[in-house]
């Protein structure tokens with residue numbers, strides 16, 4: 001039985017967290033976005049048009065003695081923010097930290113949307129959602145985690161994302177030194193292929209928790225905390241000068257003073273998003289006004305507990321117990 005750990009580094013404003021992986025023989029090193037909100041492992045590849053590659057590392061299946069084309073298989077994915085990619089599929093050896101999966105489905109991109117072309121540091125996505133939403137046709141493929149699970153001491157992984165600093169993904173064990181206090185556990189609804197859960201309520205600043213169920217997903221691949229419009233309005237009503245700025249596509253407010261904390265419940269525990277984490281990023285060079293890290297989930301159908309929420313905590317994604325554990329750190 002094994003365990004593994006790999007460091008993930010924050011991009012500017014923690015917009016995404018990029019993590020090294022190796023594919024093929026000899027190993028080809030790429031840096032990808034681990035995404036608990038999707039279930040495809042896809043990478044920039046030599047099968048793409050040169051104009052769509054701007055600085056990314058690419059996977060070359062012809063340069064790997066262990067690659068094997070999955071004949072007739074294709075994939076196409078469109079994310080909620082409208083970005084997309086598509087291509088064909090190889091089986092090849094994938095290594096993350098000290099964990100290796102010999103016949104992992106590696107989805108080689110032939111096309112990617114501009115959002116990916118214009119993100120020079122990101123060479124692809126590694127889905128850590130449930131394999132039920134893998135997009136490979138005609139036969140959906142397993143995620144890296146689903147393939148490595150049987151070799152792990154226990155079928156779980158943990159995230160320890162940080163604000164402006166490298167964090168870590170651990171596989172197969174809970175590091176007691178990575179968190180403080182108790183872990184609050186809550187059941188996972190994976191019926192849509194996500195790490196879904198329901199928070200019992202929220203609070204703004206130091207007020208007491210309001211009973212208001214929030215159903216959402218724990219999603220490392222989404223930058224912000226996307227919540228029901230009514231909760232977002234309630235939060236920003238307590239932030240001086242906050243307003244919805246349609247040109248920015250969300251709530252903006254003066255970068256000073258620091259806005260109030262946002263607290264959400266997890267079972268009978270709470271998770272606190274400090275006000276300075278809600279200050280997502282300045283929208284002007286004078287750093288006068290800031291774009292909020294909390295925005296509306298309108299149109300998605302569920303809330304998204306993205307990096308703004310996840311980086312406050314040590315989070316356990318437990319596939320064995322089908323539960324999420326949140327702890328302070």
Ligand SMILES: Cc1nn(C)c(C)c1CC(=O)Nc1ccccn1
Pocket residue numbers: 035037038079080081082083221222299300304
């Ligand atoms: C931001 C957003 N809006 N809507 C409607 C959804 C569903 C999202 C989340 C999203 O799309 N996340 C993402 C994007 C690219 C790669 C990985 N995950």
